[in-house]
Amino acid sequence: MRELTVETAGAELAVRISRPDGEPLLLLHGGPGVPDSMQADIAPLLPTYRAISFDQRGVGRSRCRDGLYQIDDYLADIEAIREQLEISTWHVLGHSWGGLLAQLYAAHHGPRVRSLVLSSSSLGVGADWKATKRDSFRIELGRAGAGGTLRLYLYGSLLFPPNPFRRWAMRHVMTETWHNYFLDPGTAPEPDREWLDGCCPTALLRTDRSLSRAAEDELAALRDYTGPVLVLYGADDIFGESVATVRGRFPEATQVILGGSGHLHWLQNQAGYQEALRSFYAAM
Numbered sequence: 001m002r003e004l005t006v007e008t009a010g011a012e013l014a015v016r017i018s019r020p021d022g023e024p025l026l027l028l029h030g031g032p033g034v035p036d037s038m039q040a041d042i043a044p045l046l047p048t049y050r051a052i053s054f055d056q057r058g059v060g061r062s063r064c065r066d067g068l069y070q071i072d073d074y075l076a077d078i079e080a081i082r083e084q085l086e087i088s089t090w091h092v093l094g095h096s097w098g099g100l101l102a103q104l105y106a107a108h109h110g111p112r113v114r115s116l117v118l119s120s121s122s123l124g125v126g127a128d129w130k131a132t133k134r135d136s137f138r139i140e141l142g143r144a145g146a147g148g149t150l151r152l153y154l155y156g157s158l159l160f161p162p163n164p165f166r167r168w169a170m171r172h173v174m175t176e177t178w179h180n181y182f183l184d185p186g187t188a189p190e191p192d193r194e195w196l197d198g199c200c201p202t203a204l205l206r207t208d209r210s211l212s213r214a215a216e217d218e219l220a221a222l223r224d225y226t227g228p229v230l231v232l233y234g235a236d237d238i239f240g241e242s243v244a245t246v247r248g249r250f251p252e253a254t255q256v257i258l259g260g261s262g263h264l265h266w267l268q269n270q271a272g273y274q275e276a277l278r279s280f281y282a283a284m
Contacts, residue, residue, distance in 0.1 A: 001039065008080040010066030010073060011057040015081055018043040018051040023114075024087050026078070027053040028105075030096030032069075032211075033204025034174060035060025037195055041266045042093065045274040046281070049091070054081060060198035069206035071125070071214055074101055075108055082112065091281070093117040096263065100124065100132075100211075103249075107221040115228040115284060117277065120237055120263050123245045125214035131245070133208075136238040140180035148185060152176045159201045170201040181263040183236050189267070222249060229253035230280040234261035234268065254280055 002017040016039040025046065027038035035055045043051035057077055058064035066073075078101075082090065091114045094102030099121025106113045122132040141149045155176065158169035174196055179185035231253045233243050247255055256276050258269055265273035 006054070006077075006081050006084050008057075008077050010064065010068055011077055012063040012065065013054045013057065013077055013081065014061035015052065015054040017085075018047075018049070020050070022048050022050040024085070024090035025049040025051050026082075026090050026092045027051055028078075028092065028094035028098030028101050029053065029056065030098050031056065031059065031204065032097050032207035033059060033170070033200050033202075035062075035195055035198035037192070038093075038095065038098075042095075045266065045270070045277060049281075052081065052085065052090070055198065056203070058203035059200045060195075064203065067202075067206075069203060070210045071104055071218060074207075075105055078105055079109065088112070089114050091115045091117075093119060093277075094121060095119040097122050097207075099246075100129075103219055103222060103246075106225050106227075107219050110221065110225045110227075113225070113227055115230075115281070116225070117230045117232070117280065118246060118250075119232050119265065120234060120239070121231070121246050123239065123242055124216075124249075125211050125218050126216045128216075128245055129208075129211040129214070131242055132239065135240050135242045139238045139240055140177065143180045143183065143185055144176065145185075148176060148180065159205065166201045167199075170199045170204070171196040174199050181238065182268070183262060219249070228280070228284055230256065230276070232256040232258060232265075232273075232276055234263060234265060235259045236262040238263050254283075 004015050006013045006015050027042055029036045029038045036053045039053040055062035089112050092102045099118040106116050155169045155172040158165050178191040179188040182188040229250045235257050258272050261269035
């Protein structure tokens with residue numbers, strides 16, 4: 001694996017590339033506010049592709065120098081990576097919040113996107129982003145039980161400044177959230193410690209604010225996107241019936257409901273997830 005740093009107008013991005021050749025595949029991790037795990041989790045499922053992943057601004061090994069977390073900042077970061085790597089077009093796969101970022105990128109830079117995979121994607125911006133949070137919280141707290149709900153609210157209350165415990169609280173918020181991605185949180189494996197240490201409450205809160213306030217027409221240009229699309233959710237995902245929002249946005253897409261999986265398909269049904277991805281790419 002090759003690692004490099006890409007400088008943008010307001011950030012320094014830690015980029016990882018799985019191999020020197022193969023069709024380029026951009027992997028956009030979830031969050032917001034958490035670092036990349038796609039290079040370790042997803043790239044091995046598609047070994048013939050040149051998988052490109054990065055810690056988004058402000059998380060993991062990437063820095064956000066200008067303090068900005070607007071949609072345009074995230075899209076400019078992606079374009080800076082593409083330009084430095086001298087890639088004209090690439091496949092794009094996004095998970096959770098990364099699925100929404102993938103949609104935003106395709107809406108603004110559609111000719112650059114050969115294909116689009118939306119893996120348990122968040123719903124959209126504005127009212128759709130608020131619905132993403134509302135529906136996922138409802139399902140996750142239902143799994144957490146009284147004790148888990150109390151812990152989540154306690155840790156969450158410490159995320160807001162001024163507070164010297166924000167990083168500590170963020171690690172605990174994400175640990176609780178990770179557990180609730182499983183039908184039985186008590187059976188969930190523990191999240192990676194390095195991944196937790198790379199979480200950033202500032203990135204989480206500022207990105208959340210920008211997505212909540214974003215104009216509804218940010219995704220309007222997706223109606224003109226003509227490349228192949230895969231929309232995949234787990235049968236026990238965290239968004240419930242609201243996934244119809246994304247499915248309806250791509251009526252011609254390959255639609256998959258992955259049995260035996262919730263929100264983390266590479267852990268909960270790796271074989272089924274790999275087959276869904278490989279079948280989609282093989283059909284092109």
